[in-house]
Every structure is written in C-alpha cells, then in structure tokens.
Amino acid sequence: MENEYYVCTGCGLLCDDIEVELVDGKVSKVNNACLKGVARLKECERPAECRIDDAPASLEDAIIEAARILKEADSPVIFGMGNSTSQAQKNAIEVAKKTDAYFDDTSSFCQGPVVEAILENKIRTCTLDEVRDKADIIVYWGADPSNSHPRHLSKYTYFPRGKERQRGWEEDRTAICIDVRKSDTATICGDKFYQIPPQADEELLNAIANGLSGKVPKVSFGMGPKKILELANMLKKAEFGVICVGLGLVYSLEEIEPLVRLMDKLNEVSNFHLIPMVGQYNMRGSNHNLYEETGYINRVKFTGNDVEHGAHCSVVELLRTRTVDAALIIGSDPMSSLPGSIAKELLDIPVITIDPCNTLTSRKAKVSIPTATAGSECGGTAVRMDGVEVEFKAMTETDRMCDAEILERIMGEL
Amino acid sequence: MTNALEIYQLLPKTNCKQCGKATCMAFAAALLSRGVVVDDCPPLKEDKFKENYEKLSEIITPAGEASESGMIVHTEKCIGCGNCVVACPVNVAEDPYGAGSGKAPTSDNVILRVEDGVVRLSNVSQCRRFGKNKILCNGCIVTCPTKAIEFV
C-alpha cells in the first residue's frame, strides 16, 4: 500500500503522486491531491442512472436505444470528450465516422487555438518536468491556477526544487501574473502582478514585443512605459521562461497571432516556452486524437471518408443554427456550461449522455448511460496539459462499464 | 476568522459551569484561544447538540500540537494546493526529493502534508518559529492563496 501512487483526473495537470485508502472497496481517503481532485476521485454525490425517457433501463437496452437514435439521425453531433480516456475518444471518433456525425469538444471554446498552434509547431512548448527542473521565469497570463489547477505552482512551476533550481522559490524563481483582476494566484505573485483592463491583452502583448525590440512600449491604459519595460526586461533575462496561458488570455484574443509574435520575439532575445492551462483532464488528448485522424483538433463533420472543418461545426454554432437532430454527449454537462439560449436547443433533440455523475444534461437526456469514473474506477491514458501522455490505473473495482467500452458496444450495434 | 460570538451561538448557552468556566461566553473565548478543547464541554456531547458539536469541531482546529506552537489551520479555507507543503523549509530539509520537489511526501518528519484535500500538521515542534533558534519563518503563510494558515 505504501507508496503506491495513482493519477488524479481532477484537472489537466494529472498529478501522478496520489495515495488512496480504501474501505469496503471504495475510496475513503485521498492523500496529496488537492480538494478539487478529492472531489473527483471520491464517488459522485449523485451517480448517473441508466435510463431511457423517464423509465429505468438495463444497460443493454440503453446502448441499443442510443445506437438507434444515432442511426436514425440525419446529422448527429458527438460532443464532450475532455473527461474521457484516450481510448474512449478514439472509439467516439469511430462512432462519428460511422454515423456521419459532427464531432466537437469543449476545446473549441477553451484552449483549442493554443493547442492547435503548438501541434502545428507555431509555438514553442516544453514539459512541466522541464519547468520544474529549469524554469526561472514563470508567467501566468489570464490564468488563476490556485483555483483551476490548485497544484500547478507547488508541483511544477514556482515552489518545488528542481535539478537546476536548488535554492528554492525565493531566490531561484520569479512568478509573474498578468490578469484583469487580483486573483489568488496574483496575490502569491505579490509585486509581480500586472493588472490590465479587460480586452487589453493584445495591446500588452504588442507593447512587450515592442519593448523587447528596443522601442518605447506604449499602451492606452494606465501602465507606463517604465513598468512595461521592467516586465520586458525580466522576460529577456530569463534562462528558461514559460508562459502559462489561461482562458482569460485566450478569450480576449480574436486571433492567436499577437501571442505567436510575442513568443517569436521572446525566443530571439531569450528562451521561452508556452503551456496551455488545459482544464479537463484529457481535453488535450481529444485534440491530439482528432488531429491524428483528421489534421484538425476539433469542429469537424464526417461524411463518408470526407472531413469538413470550420467554425460552423462547433457545437455552439450547430445548436444555434439548429443543424443537428441528435446529440451524444460524453463526460460533459453542456446544459450547465453553455449559454442558456444555446443550451436550450438541446431540449428539442434526442440527447444521449455517457457520464459517471448525474448532471443537468443527463437528467434532461432521452438516454442516460452511467459509466465508471476514469481515474478512480477505470484506467487508461490521457494527455497532460503539456502534451505528455500519462497512463493511469483504476483505484477500485466497479461493475459499471468504462466509457471506452460503452462506445465500443454502441459501435457494435450500429 | 470566527469570533467568540459565533462560537457561543453553537454552545448550549445554559451557563452550566460543567466546563469549569463561569459562562458559556467565557468558554467560547477560551475555545477561540485554544485554552480548552470542544470536548471540555460535557453537554455538547449529548445527542441533541450533535450537529453543533460537529460544526464546532470543524471550526476549532484540534488543539494538541497545534495549540502549543500557536499554529492554526483554517481547514475550511484550505484548498489542498500544497504550496505550504512544498515551500516549508523543514519539509524541504527532511524530504528534499519528495515534498521539497513538489511530490508526495516520503518522510514521516514533515510538518505539513495534504490529506483528503486539506493540509494536516504533524511534528509541529520542528517548525522554525519555535525552539531555541527560532526565526520568523513565514514560508507557509505567504505561499497560501487562501490565507488558511495563521499563527496566534
């Protein structure tokens, strides 16, 4: 029992040093994980039920009914994926191909553009292990890991000792936070917090790039050239720098180009890397798997052997324009996370959910199929936010089926 | 942080004196300064106060080691991020490749570790703020995003 480590699937950090205690085959205590991880790894408060319409159903019947809905639909959409194992994602892609479906994941309104730029080699990246061992300048831009990825600073970036960072955070590392509000992470960064107004990210990206080129950096908001130059100089002096990009930055940029330009500039004068703060534990895996299959990371439509791609294939657009007539939603709760006016479109089409927990979406679904929770009840592989593949094993046994297997069974029925 | 009045609200408010204090309010104040423990109030252990007893036990971090050293963890604020675990110089010295490197602690001698998502103290007497050569260490205080650690 001692020192048997498990992986936490609570967020895209996939912490790999979790110890658990079991009582009666259930996880009773989770050590070393943050509170968010503990919540994920202990059983859901309300597990999802196996149901067709309003009546309880057997798993077998639910799978047959799910396959029937997908087969009868003219243009179904398959959506979710961030909380699924890589194998489940691959199986879901197969189902999409078989049913001529649209396929999209939550990255299309999260870190998609950044991951895409990394996969296309437009942006230089590195692993979190390299950050721990080497990084001296760590920038959180539009990110508040203290809430989104609680162990980010302690496990990899700021606080740990690393091979080339043996003297501790006070002396060896500088953490910088750029954000529109003074978040918990900003508080930890102290006087290295740079507050900017909403939507000013692009301006600051350009100003820093100018500063690095020896021009006077000017912005329209209350941050003087001196302060921007001080920031630019800190970045310039980095031996090994990393920018951890949060949704705050991604959302405020119309195009990713200004970020790419700053990264290029930084790498002319210094040594910089970028890591996307991917939220769900295997969101990045979904991007990788679809990219391998189609050359796109999200938002595609399969038709026979053809693949179509574009903004019109995003789940938001599909629902808004009422293009789809059925939805298979895996490990995601769009009814809670999408804007209400768009989410309500889901009420008008048959929805199938595959989820360990009872969610708003699963309650409204026509078919709800419960699955085992990846990480605690079933093993698999996932891709960490920095692109490293992480393998994980189950902590407990369960009679619930894993999502990969459920999708395989649906495929079998098609 | 909780005040004496909030604690008082959860006590039986009968001034029965079984705890040795003159009033429940005095007991509340003593609880706050960790001069007594929740269990020192006998009526609280009766069934009808079960809920209050549990609430109080949650608010008042267990005394023992923590009270001797004056270190208090507000467990309700802790998010288990582990910043304090990795930053604490004693943890680093005792367990450089475990806790000090951001990983699961591998030594029993660490002061801070995270269990069930919340920080747990042990070996508090080793804390740099105590003993002969004490220094004003604040490693665990300044690194905490939620200000969950406090010294009284």
Ligand code: SF4
């Ligand atoms: S930071 Fe993320 S992966 Fe790590 S323990 Fe917390 S929830 Fe789990």
Ligand code: SF4
């Ligand atoms: S005061 Fe210093 S030595 Fe004591 S627990 Fe906090 S970090 Fe560790």
Ligand code: SF4
């Ligand atoms: S730094 Fe604060 S929130 Fe994080 S584990 Fe320590 S006490 Fe808890």
